Amino acid sequence: MRRELVIGKWAAIAGVLIVGSACSPQCGPSAKTPVKTTPVAAVPSPSHTPTAPLQASSPPFHGGEVGVAYGAVALSASGGIAPYTWTVSTGALPGGLTLGPNGSVAGTPTSAGSFSFTFQVADAGNSTASIPGTIGIAPALTAGLIPACSQYCNVELGCVSVCGGFGQLSGGVGPYSYSLTQGPLPAGTSLNGLSLDGMFKGTSGWLQFTVQVSDALGATASISPKFWMYDHISLASGGCSVFYGTPCTTQLHISGGIPNDHFTVQLMADSPPRAGQGCGSYGPEPAGSLGVSGSEVVINIPGIWPSSSGYGAIWTLQVTDSALCGPSTYCSSNQATAVVEVQCG
Helix, strand or coil: CCCEEEECCEEEECCEEEECCCCCHHHCCCCCCCCCCCCCCCCCCCCCCCCCCCEEECCCCCCEECCCCEEEEECEEECCCCCCEEEEEEECCCCCEEECCCCEEEECCCCCEEEEEEEEEECCCCCEEEEEEEEEEECCCEEEECHHHCCCEEEECCCCHHHCCCEEEECCCCCCEEEEEECCCCCCEEECCCCEEECCCCCCEEEECEEEEECCCCCEEEECCEEEEECCCEECCEEEEEEECECEEEEEEEECCCCCCCEEEEEEEEECCCCCCCCCEECCCCCCEEEEECCEEEEEECCECCCCEECEEEEEEEEEECCCCECCECCCCEEEEEEEEECCC
16 A cells, blocks of 8 residues: 655655645746847947048158257048058158157157158058158267367467457257356457457466357257467567678567467568668668568668668568468567668768
8 A cells, every 4th residue: 555645845655755846837847938138239340431531641840960859740640441550651761760650750860961751651441641751860060179279279469359269060950059168268258159259368378168059959069179378479679780881680579479480571661761861862772681580580681882872761560470360360460660771881
């Protein structure tokens, strides 16, 4: 005999536990209970149709200078289909400048000259656009002493601006500015570029100063000349008497200037003798000579043999120190009077 005990949802049949359900058949796997869902909007696929034609543009390409960072120039593109790719299609950029992937031109130039090129931009749809350009790069700024000042700039006290030049520039981009960065200038002078204006004053001796040059792009160069200042040149006056048959040789001393054999002398004026001097009437001048030996002006007059006429003259001489400043630029000269006359014996 089988006994069955049903307790709620559990039933034991013949000692076997049976799991059941009190739910109606409508709760089973075949139930069609409706489920509420939310519609999902469709995602459109990417469009490959540009909204406008591809175009490229840039601000003007400015000049640069070797060794000075180049201010970046940003190229730009519009229209077409992003992303964009930039390349140099013809020519070349100046050495040291590069075209970045974002279309920026930057760097530090390493070579001077004029460089022409064409930039090309391409988009994702294989469209292209171009920008032509030219960049001029100036040589690096340099400053140097002129040849006459390679060791010292030799000038005389009392000379003016003609002897003040000491340096020269090359490269860089103007306009330039100049400033005294070290040491005093010679007394009586002021700075005018790489030259001194005014009159050299004070005492003899040398001094050194430094001038810095700056250009429009911020490059700088310095120069440090040494000025050696000498006392102003002077020539002593003197005379020479010519006896019958006896030549006359005399020397006039030069002081100041550079104490070496750099002097030249020339006859500036030849005036008649003073009244009451000489013998009888005065005839043609005998051939004389002027020269310089060390710091002396040497005058040589040949002897005059007895005759009815004699010779007399007053010479005005000019001596120049040709070692000052530089070739054809002398700020030194001094005139003196030499009396050359015949004396009767």
